Amino acid sequence: MTLKSYIKKTLKWEEPLGLTTMIAVISGAWNTMAPPQSIQRFIYWQSWFQTSTYVLFMMSAGINIFVSTDFFGECLESLHFLVTAFHVFIKYMTMRFRERDFLELFDDIKRVWSGYRIHNEKFLSSTLASVNRTTVIISVCIINVMFVNIGAAVLKNILEPDKIHFPIQIWIPSFCRDSFMYGTIAQVVLFSWPLFIVAQSTTFLNSISVHVEALGLSLAKDIGRQKVWKGDSARRFYKKHQEVISIVSRVNALMAGNWGFEMLCSSLQLTLPAYRTLRALKRNEIEVFNHAVILSLNFMVIYIIFGSGNRILSMGEEINDRLYESDWYKLPVKEKKNVLFMLFRATKPVEYRYKMIHFDLPGFMKVVNTVFSYMALLRFLDGGNDGGNGGLL
16 A cells, blocks of 8 residues: 555545545544544544634633734734634534534435446546545645744844744743744644634535535436436436435535624624735735735635535526426426426525525625725724825825
8 A cells, every 4th residue: 555545545535525524523623423433532632622722812812902002913913813713613613513413414415425426426536536635725725824924923033133023913922922933832832723723614614515516516417418207217306306405405504503603704804904914015014925815815715615605506506407408398297296396496596595694606795895894994093093194095
């Protein structure tokens, strides 16, 4: 066995949702049923350590908001970290307390996945490989934020040696304030696990959505291949269609408690780094690159969240298009009834939603529009700091 094959086997690379499950176990989100029996106790206590570290990080950010004297510097940075951390923490705890429900959902996805392999093996295999690569890329990008912060701090210390500048302005223990190296190590220890949990929560929904989309598109391909509907074709497709709809509904039900909070936090997560980036650019500050990287990362994460909903919406439309193009109307009345039930789903699209909030690309654009409103407010508040010039302009 080669090293590459060993790594793939360990990470369950070739299993549907295998890599996603392993990352959830490593992050401590699943610590009672998903971990192998041999390491279950270790994962359980590790998850509590990670949770404690995360809570400590949020407390540090919250305290720094009130003790900071630089509102548009340290205070906004701490507020950004607090909003992001609390946003991710809610999703993390949802996964912890609903581990059984998520594992049952994963089992259903795997069961349906195996049924589609007969006619869609190549498509499903390429989709699985693609989503695994995307998961790795997203995780690496998010975790590398810490190294970007360290690089920016080193550069600022070189150009402005009169003061010690740390990667972030929160969690600087008193005994480390006089040493850049010790202070940075302390921040890395505290900041690493929250970053890993951010990566896990981001890739989690994306991976589930890609798998569900693959199932729906496989169903659409099967419907398109069925030129002549004979026998129990309508009943078989109706059953498969209901399986896909049921999976989407369960994903939405498991995550619905976070959807409303997701919309509010998404706006703040884009507003705060965007304003700090433009402010640093106007003032020719070194942190502009650091802020721009964080802004790009937040933009990517939020786009993935709303893009997952758009995937599901497009999948439902594709299934309905294939049904309309089929010869379902030639079926006997009894079989035609099942197809009509599927067609009527067009009046209630397959989507991620919470009450009036829709998670798709138009919903993402609403978030972006809200960001401009928030930035206008910050610009007004910051106007006095720039001699009445209006902050950024």
